[in-house]
Amino acid sequence: MSSTPRTMPGVLELLPLEQVAFQNMVDTVRRVYELHGFVPIETPVLELSEVLLTKTGGETERQVYFAQSTGSLEQGRDPDLAMRFDLTVPLARYVAEHQNDLVFPFRRYQIQRVYRGEAPQRGRFREFYQADIDIIGRDTLPVSADAECPAVIHDVFKELAIGAFTVKVNNRRLVQGLLTDLGVIGSDHAAVLRELDKLEKRGSEHVREALGELGVTDQAVSRLLDFVGYASKGVDDAIEHLRALPTPNELMERGRSELLTVFEALQSLGVGGEAVVLDCSIARGLDYYTGTVFETILDDHPGIGSICSGGRYDDLAGMYTKTPLPGVGISIGLTRLFWQLREIGLIESGGSTTQVFITLFTEADRLPAAAMATTLRNAGVSTLISDAPRKLGKQLKYADRSGIRFAIIAGTDERARGVVNVKDLVDQSQIEVADADLASFFQSRGSR
């Protein structure tokens, strides 16, 4: 009847003050998503397996968790439920199922956990948060919509204040057009793009060799590497580069023109300066993406790779509906990002959601303490009363270890004078505040 309390490998379970820091991050992401006119949806973790698993079965589908109830298990049946492994397939199912009740373009954000049966490995998670936005058109969606993703993401990372970052934008048609021009046949494009994706990680020698094996000539490889080696210094620079870019065929011209639309829209949104760039090396190996693609890196920590990726796709939900649903979206892997930021010391944790702690000298203090707490809570100040009249030092230590910033200390004498002592547990300063000013005193000061 006893069991060792532990979580399964591959989950990031947080202590309360870390959870507050994580929650602050989620709240910031959500606030920026909402400021940009995205509305929330949530989908169930459990989906019918026959509905969820309709694709050809790539890497991700092989990592699916299947689920079944006790009854189903006892009857020896195969599981008919599966846990979502991303938020894109559930979005496709959602939009197809509810299309008559939605307004298009449909702009949703979704911040929920997803599940993957990954091999346990440092920094790889089996249960983790994704924070996605997507804009879905019915039949068509203007290319200008693609500009919204880098604009939102720019604001998200600015607000998160985790250092300098770069949102890299490209368009798959550009490099596919070039490949066509270089004589690489269409059916080889995906394989070539997958190799190009490894450029940063494996270096140009490796890529040169791999492309050679795919039958790409040396000369073509050189032009290709030259082409994908370009990155702009920012939005204005990208526009200049794109305006001058020669486009030998229609595919390339379409890629160029779409990118120009995106960067001009970013310019009009006043977004980016140097934080949003055209980077011709970004290809996003997934065949899913058809036009604009995005990646985001932290400038001082390029080693952690892209912290936010996405792109344009032609049809969200072909497996569920005949209605063409073109869209564009981007996803932040929040759990992994939080973990990485904590690893490199960029997460400040230590502050509680509780701002004020009221100490007790005697049981008789409960009545005035309760009245004070009610006044503060009604003014929006989160307040906790000590559980019991212990030694003052013990109570202050409890408040401090709990991450609470202020402690109220008030004996009979202070109460008679209509004041309390407020101790700031961060800098140890103490100040006398009149009862009537207490709420505004805390309102004008933050938590830890």
Next chain:
Amino acid sequence: MSSTPRTMPGVLELLPLEQVAFQNMVDTVRRVYELHGFVPIETPVLELSEVLLTKTGGETERQVYFAQSTGSLEQGRDPDLAMRFDLTVPLARYVAEHQNDLVFPFRRYQIQRVYRGEAPQRGRFREFYQADIDIIGRDTLPVSADAECPAVIHDVFKELAIGAFTVKVNNRRLVQGLLTDLGVIGSDHAAVLRELDKLEKRGSEHVREALGELGVTDQAVSRLLDFVGYASKGVDDAIEHLRALPTPNELMERGRSELLTVFEALQSLGVGGEAVVLDCSIARGLDYYTGTVFETILDDHPGIGSICSGGRYDDLAGMYTKTPLPGVGISIGLTRLFWQLREIGLIESGGSTTQVFITLFTEADRLPAAAMATTLRNAGVSTLISDAPRKLGKQLKYADRSGIRFAIIAGTDERARGVVNVKDLVDQSQIEVADADLASFFQSRGSR
């Protein structure tokens, strides 16, 4: 390769504007929990089955969903993972696992989904939100902590503004003491309490009969029904009743004294008036609870039963640790509550998280529209620009159907004068606002 998009039975999937209404409800609950000094934690949905399923295997454990990865399934193994069916067992595991890193009394709130393989039935959900608070002591926890649950819950339901409600409080020791006094032996107490729990649903005749079958004498049944028939009019009335209550044995006296502590603390917190009562019929069938117990009903809709229940327990995590962890907690079944409120028409849905929609007459309007959107967003006003310069009527219809309250209409003429027209899509009024006043105009007005 095509599949009908649908969710599994027993989940409540919401359309975007319903999701906004649900999210508002969650935000309110969270805000009140935080105001009262509870800190957030989250635990993984997936737990190791051997850790999660340590109890004797009641009804709830029989409804567990088991999970396994594709690899594990292919190897024909039994699932070693299970999905949480409540937030209490994961809390027990969490507190036992992290006890050296927590501060006691540990006050946590947790708002997450749980999973139960229920038979599909109207109003029963297989995946649903719970919103729990618990206060956990190490070794001991003062009885005064029990008063916090009804105090918080009172504020939650006041803020949710879903009509009059009553938080019912009782103490299991009181009725157990009475049973002892009536000669019912201890081993029969649980069965008797289970029958008493059915009083409201099945009526006194049914309970009288069932208790007779359990060997309780007619006279004892009458005294019992008389006793549990009492409900106070509010906090003051409860205190008066408890002060006068005769207690023939120690168990009853302890129950009486604990309840008195709870109601006196509620009085000092200024909570309740008539919204918190002593109701001697509340027993909470679960053996888990040992002292104070809580239930909450909507006064105008008693038929939907308790919307928020909980109580005091002696030891949270006996299966994981030898450290005694007494606690008190309460849980709101948010999904079920939302569903019920929607059924009885108490949920207002229709407002988007987006407050402002900027219309476009021509592509050239994008630049000034983008500048305006950036100004508004920086001022905290959620703003969406029309995806394309369509007919004005179409754009306004999109905004209206999206639940957005205000539309900005600005042609070349208005722009030259430094003004825009703002249309309120709810009352169809239109007003001219100077560019410089636009942000404060929206800040002082709400969304829909």
